[in-house]
Amino acid sequence: MENQLLASIEAEVSVIGGVLVSPIAFSEVSAIVSAGDFSKELHRRIFAAMAAMDAAGQPIDVLTIAEWMESKGTLQDGDWGYIGAAARDTPSAANVLAYARIVRDRARRRELIQLGTDLQSWAMQDDAEKALAKLKSAIDAVADAAGLESGLVPIKTLLPVVVNEIDQRFEGIAPKGSPTGLADLDVKTGGLKPGKLYLVAGRPAMGKSVIGLQIAARVVGDGGKAAYFTAEMPNAEQVERLVANVGNIDLGALQTGKLGDEQWSRLTSAVTSLSAAKLWFDETGSPLLSDILSKARRLKRREGKIDLVVVDHAGLVEAGGENRQNAQSTVARALKGLAKELSCPVIALVQLSRKLEERVDKRPMLSDLRDSGEWEQSADVVAMLYRDEIYNPDSPDKDCAELLIRKHRGGVLGIIPLRFLGQYSRFESMAGGLPSWDLPTPTKRNHRGIDL
Template identity: 30%
Template sequence: MITSELAEKSILGTMLQENYLIMDSGMEEWYFQKQLHKNIFMSMCELARKDKPVDYITLVVVREPAELGGANYLAELNNYANAARFDEYKELVIEQWRALEKGHILQQALQNDWTIEQIQNAFDALQLNHSTAPQTSIQADLLAQYERPFIPLEKLTGISTGLHSMDYLLNGFQPSEFIIIAARPSMGKTDTLNHFALTAGIQGHLPIIFSLEMSRTSITDRLIASAGWYSRLKMRDPHKHFTEEQKKKWPNALDYVARSNIHIDDRSGLKVSEIKATARKIIKETPDKRPIIFIDYLQIIRPEHPADNQTQAIGQISADLKTLAKEFNCPVVVLSQLSRAVEQRQDKRPIMSDLRDSGNIEQDADVVCFLYREDYYTSTPADELDMYIAKHRNGPIGNFTVGYYKDTGTLTNNN
């Protein structure tokens, strides 16, 4: 089990690598138990407030090196950095501080003969100290709504999906919503995700894809194929199989994908905490864009803690993804597999109970969308993809059909 001192070292080491965490993490100097670490944190804050870079060299300029443990100690803090576990270690340090403060409160209460009410008030103030107290008043929210009836409504309040029927039902992908796109294998889940990411990026948003199964090269090839309407089979050897016209349009397809500003993390076996750490860094580096997170796919995310079974593990991951959406105030769109029960029915269209491994997915998700292709089960090519919004916490449900061209992975609106 990690000690409070090691957790403090990890927090400071991570801050040295990710300077934005110094002011954005909510840490305060008094949370640190070790005076040396308090000195280092205060020096970091001093540099950060002046918009200066923070590293072990700039720190020794702020105060005497001996007060910071020396240059070697500061340099060694980098070895403890762990961005993925930053929040976990931060909570550990804060809880340790609270535990010590409770002891001080009880000692004061004993010495000064406090009443039970005084002790409880002191505990409440400790639990909701000024740095972590939530904003609960709705007065500012009401004030912001004052002109609402007199201002024309924007076409979409969320991030457009690029599919008219879907936008009509969802009003776009909404902030803080956890959206599940579920289907059996080979139905077009990844192509659908790529379509959403390209659409969001071209609109000026910040799409971040976590591809736990496919490599970044494979996803990039799919994005190019979709954007340029290129056959993925021909893209294996464009020089040999492309027509001259297709070769001429190649730079335009690359430019289109480049303008979408998509970020792809293709590490396998990620935990939600690691997804969160990477997304936070990308979002911080691009503060002027509205983020949207895509994950392919839910069942191969690693749980934070060992679980007794897969159902329990998926339930934990599902809850963590919903928390992630709320914390970043952005849509989190996650692909999900369906159970084999679909294949055992005469009607192969998915239903809510087909969500694989956990009813928690249904409970946590704000939107559940199923994908289905009739031509997958028949020999009749259709170039169509049926989409069914089976759950919509804040609006209507419904089904619609879009164009889907498997050869290129392109989705289109059906007129």
């Protein structure tokens, strides 16, 4: 029983196996434990290798970690089989964070026991004042290792930052986020801000990809750098849409090749403009979350900064063999973490549940988010697209759309009217609101036939 309180080999194996089963979990696990927290020397070597590989942007699995350890001279006889068994005997990473906390708890207990032994030695060798000073220093070290004070910032440090921001707002010089190209959206949200996760949701054919690509085009058009991960559409098709958007060229003409002289001129201008853009595409089908994170990190290391990441659509991203609900929760948390890590906005495009189509009013709500409530929790802004003409062919709002801001952390909610120019693969701000907003409200009659 005493040994179990000081070390849990089972929990250590489960942590290592959990990371091997779901490598994306490493970022969260490493925030809880470090290699030194493992009691078994082999486990320390394996976890240290995982940390080094993650820092280098290398994929983590049984083969790659064994080869990494071998290249560093830390792989010993029998280690490869042990690593494989850890992965094989761990069916899921669902509880890996709980196991990591057990490992951390046992490590802190061992440190406290060692502290008791050291205190006895100090009391025998030093005077009381020196022994107490050593004890205080040692306790602080254990507390720091336990993360008891990590992230704590005194209010005295924060107040000048807040006052400076208030002063900048008063002077009208407060820093703004990157423009999206949709003026009314920028007014409501203040533009795209670093470290924020933006969710654009809608049913099929509403225009999620159009708006994601359009915002990316605006960011790079302003001199920024962006990465666009797409699981649904080939890169060439995305670029064709982008050319139509930037060049104001009918997409149908581009697809048939039947362009007039003016359209050829616009095509040349658009291609020249886009050739200088710092925009990267990745069209991997059913992409792994770990791949998206690694590629985004490598791009930032190579380019020095990145101004936007778009994932289209995030519902198709796989997260290491977990069931769909757990996987989507992992994806949501990881993309929010990526936004903070890279200090850039991340836009995730997601599809809504078809159950909303059973309602009379099919405008989407937060409860229509599929598979996981984690999207609602992790996102800073949730914007939902609705085009009435998809459901009502005779709609007065033909070629129009509503962008419904259903969640805005620290900001206002509302409806942003947009004009949809499908032939140019573009949305535009719409002054004055939707046509249906100007229609008279039907009069109601009471039971005596009097207009109300």
